[in-house]
Structures are given as C-alpha cells and as structure tokens.
Amino acid sequence: MNKRKFIRILRWLGWILIIQFVLLNISAAFYASKFTHLRTPEEREEMIMNPPAKNIFAKTWRLFSGYRCYKQAVQGSPDFPFSTVYISTPDSLKIECWYSQLDSTRGTVILFHGLTGNKSFVLNQAKEFVRRGYNVLMPDTRGHGGSSGNKTSYGYYETEEVKLAFDYVKGLGEQNIYLWGISMGAVEIIKAMADHNLPAKGIILEMPFGSLQSHIKSRLHNMGFPRQPFGFLITCWIGFEGGFSGPGFQLPKYAKSIHCPVLLQYGTKDQLVNRKEIDNIYNAIPSGNKELVIYPDAYHESLVQRDPVRWEKEIDEFLGIK
Numbered sequence: 062m063n064k065r066k067f068i069r070i071l072r073w074l075g076w077i078l079i080i081q082f083v084l085l086n087i088s089a090a091f092y093a094s095k096f097t098h099l100r101t102p103e104e105r106e107e108m109i110m111n112p113p114a115k116n117i118f119a120k121t122w123r124l125f126s127g128y129r130c131y132k133q134a135v136q137g138s139p140d141f142p143f144s145t146v147y148i149s150t151p152d153s154l155k156i157e158c159w160y161s162q163l164d165s166t167r168g169t170v171i172l173f174h175g176l177t178g179n180k181s182f183v184l185n186q187a188k189e190f191v192r193r194g195y196n197v198l199m200p201d202t203r204g205h206g207g208s209s210g211n212k213t214s215y216g217y218y219e220t221e222e223v224k225l226a227f228d229y230v231k232g233l234g235e236q237n238i239y240l241w242g243i244s245m246g247a248v249e250i251i252k253a254m255a256d257h258n259l260p261a262k263g264i265i266l267e268m269p270f271g272s273l274q275s276h277i278k279s280r281l282h283n284m285g286f287p288r289q290p291f292g293f294l295i296t297c298w299i300g301f302e303g304g305f306s307g308p309g310f311q312l313p314k315y316a317k318s319i320h321c322p323v324l325l326q327y328g329t330k331d332q333l334v335n336r337k338e339i340d341n342i343y344n345a346i347p348s349g350n351k352e353l354v355i356y357p358d359a360y361h362e363s364l365v366q367r368d369p370v371r372w373e374k375e376i377d378e379f380l381g382i383k
Contacts, residue, residue, distance in 0.1 A: 085294060092127035092291075093298035096277070099177065099204045099211050102134035128284070135206050136181045141191050148225045150203065156222055157207030158200040158229075161191055167380075168237025168262060169196040169230045173223065173246030176213065179206030185365050186241060189373060193382055196235070200226050202249065214303050215273055216248035217310055223253035227261070239380075241265040244333075244361065248312060251342070255318035263322040265379065267364055268331055271338025273299065273310035279333045312338075313345035322350040324379040328359025328367065352379070 108131075113123065143161040150156065159180050170190045172183040180199035187197040201208040202219045213219070223240070230238055240261050242250040247269035253259060270276040277299070278292035293308070300307025323346055327339045343353045354375050356368055365372040377383070 085290070086298075088127070089291060089294035090298045090302070092295045093302055095127040095129055096280075096295065097212055097214065097299055097303065098130070099132040099213055100129050101211075102131065104129075105131040130177065132177045132205050133179065133182070135179050137184065138181070139184060139187065141188065145207075146229070148200075148222075148229050150221050150225065154203050155209045156200050156203065156225065158198055158226065159187075160196070160198045161187070162196045162233075163191070163194065165194070166196050167194045168239060169198060169235045170239045170241055171198045171200070171223075171226045171230060173200065173202065173240070173242035173249055174205070175244030175246055176215065177205070181206070182363075183241075183243065183246075185363060186243075189365060189376065190241075193377075193380065195239070196230075198226055198230055202246075213245075214305070215276065215299070215310070216245045216252060217273075217303065217305055219245070219249045220253035220256050223249050224257045224259065227253075227257075227259050237262045239263050239265065241267075242269070243267040243363070244269065251312050251319065252315045254321075255315035258318070261321050263324070263379065264319070265324045265326070265376070266342075267326045268328065268334050268339075268361055269312060269325075269342060270334050271312050271341055273307050275335075275338055276333065279335075283332060313341045316342050316345040317347060319346045320348050322379070323348050324352055324354065324375065326354045326356065326364055326372075326375065328356040328361070328364065330359060331361045333361045 139159060139161060141161055143159045146158050146160050148156045148158065172187055174180060174182045179201050183199055187199055190197050200222055202222050203210040204213050227238060238261055240250045241264070244267070247266040250264055250266060251269060254261070254264070274292055274296040277296050278288040281292055282288055296307040298307070300310065325339065325343050327334070327336070329336065339353070343351065356364055356371065359367045
C-alpha cells in the first residue's frame with residue numbers, strides 16, 4: 062500500500078468518526094429534550110389509543126430521537142381535611158399544593174414526590190404523618206400535577222419549590238419543619254439544603270440518586286440501551302439545554318451542607334439507584350445525627366407500602382414518637 066492510499070484511508074476513517082460523533086450528539090440532544098419535557102396524561106392516552114407506526118423506519122427514528130416522557134395524572138385526594146394553596150416561583154410558575162393543618166400539632170412535614178409523579182403519590186406517607194399529629198404540605202413540583210410548566214431538571218432547579226414551600230410554612234408561624242422526599246423529591250431536598258441553608262428540624266430521604274449521570278445511565282439500562290457513552294452525552298446535553306453542568310450535578314457534594322438530623326432509607330432491589338450511590342451520599346453528610354435504613358426486599362417504590370411496619374417504626378424513632 063502506497064503512502065497516498067494510506068492517507069486517503071485515514072482521511073475517510075476520520076470523516077466516519079466525525080460523522081458518528083455528530084450523529085451521537087444529535088441523538089443525545091433529542092433524548093435530553095424528551096427526558097426533560099413532560100407530556101400530559103391526556104397525550105399518553107392519545108398515544109395508547111393511536112400508537113405510532115411500527116415499521117422499520119419509524120422504529121429507527123424513535124431509537125435515534127428518543128422516547129417521550131409522560132407525567133402521571135393526579136390519583137384521588139386526601140381523606141383528611143385539606144385545602145389547596147398556590148405559591149409562585151421567581152419565574153412565575155404556579156406551584157399547586159395540598160395543605161392540611163391540624164388544631165394541635167407537633168410540627169409540619171413537607172412532602173416531595175418523585176419524577177413524573179405528583180402530590181397524590183405521597184398521600185400514604187402524608188396520612189401517616191397526619192395520624193401522628195403533624196401538619197402536612199404536599200407540593201406538585203414544576204411541570205407535575207397541578208403546577209404549571211412542562212419541564213423538569215431532575216431536581217436541579219426544583220430546589221426553588223423546596224425553599225418556597227419551607228418559607229410558606231415558616232410564614233404561618235411554624236418552627237418545627239421536617240422535609241420528606243422520595244427519589245427526585247429527596248434529591249431536591251439535598252440540593253436545597255446546600256443552596257438555601259434551610260433550618261429544617263430534620264429530613265427524611267428515600268432512595269435519592271447519586272448524580273444526574275448515574276440516574277440517566279440507570280434509565281437507559283432499563284430501556285435496554287448501553288450506559289456509555291450515551292449516558293454521559295445525554296447528561297451533558299440535559300445540562301447544556303437547562304443552563305447548568307449536567308456531569309457536575311453530584312449529590313454527595315450537596316450533602317456536605319446537611320447538619321440537621323437525617324433518616325436515609327433505601328431498598329436493596331432498587332433498579333434505578335445502587336447501594337454505592339446511597340453510601341456516598343450518607344458518608345458525605347456531616348450531621349452527627351444520621352441513620353441509614355436498608356429494606357432488603359424493596360425496589361424503587363413506596364417503602365411505606367412495601368413494608369409499613371418497618372417504615373412506621375423507623376419514622377417513629379426518628380421523630381421521637383413513643
């Protein structure tokens with residue numbers, strides 16, 4: 062093979078690699094947009110009634126451009142007295158909340174749901190706190206439930222809702238404010254503690270992911286896609302489209318700001334969060350009053366429904382209820 066032919070082959074290989082890199086990034090940008098833009102439950106029903114074409118071209122395009130993410134409909138309402146209140150974010154998003162105030166209480170617990178869920182998904186937990194004599198506030202984070210917007214940042218900007226909810230309750234004269242969150246809701250709380258230095262009485266965290274990148278990798282794995290390099294690229298594009306560093310969205314660094322009592326809970330069969338992520342968050346928390354509780358048979362799900370006896374016991378001990 063002469064030198065000129067060898068250079069020509071190298072040039073073609075270089076162009077192939079460049080084209081592949083460009084196509085990968087275009088695809089990752091599509092996925093990032095669809096992962097962060099939540100479609101309505103009505104659109105999901107419409108998709109089910111009129112499913113997309115299944116020919117090879119349509120399937121290839123969906124594989125390249127990503128799959129739509131749908132938020133879930135509100136399912137029922139509290140069976141205890143409550144009112145609907147609204148708070149607004151600095152960028153004029155209206156956040157809808159359910160608020161229950163008792164005559165005589167021990168404090169207030171603010172509950173934050175997970176990705177694509179809404180306030181109705183934390184009713185079982187809220188009911189248990191009400192039964193123990195606590196007020197409860199259940200916000201729908203932006204883009205979810207009855208709140209305005211259609212985008213999510215996986216907890217990065219949703220920390221504003223945590224602070225607004227905290228300030229709302231504090232403005233009512235409450236001093237004993239606890240924060241409870243599941244999945245993305247727990248992520249919001251951890252980052253909010255770092256961003257806003259909230260003087261919470263205590264926080265209860267259930268299965269928070271360790272980083273945006275680890276969460277995206279887990280989502281891809283559950284969809285049957287390879288974790289890398291797509292997980293990294295999508296994470297970068299989510300951050301780029303959202304105006305923050307996707308790879309820099311790391312929960313252990315935010316956990317270093319938590320000094321109040323912490324109860325961190327996790328299920329060993331969790332398909333979205335691994336034990337190493339939980340350990341990294343737990344070890345980063347400097348609070349001298351912290352506890353990690355493991356549920357051996359729980360998935361990424363409601364722990365109070367999976368093991369109500371264990372959950373209630375741990376909550377009672379954390380709150381000091383005998």
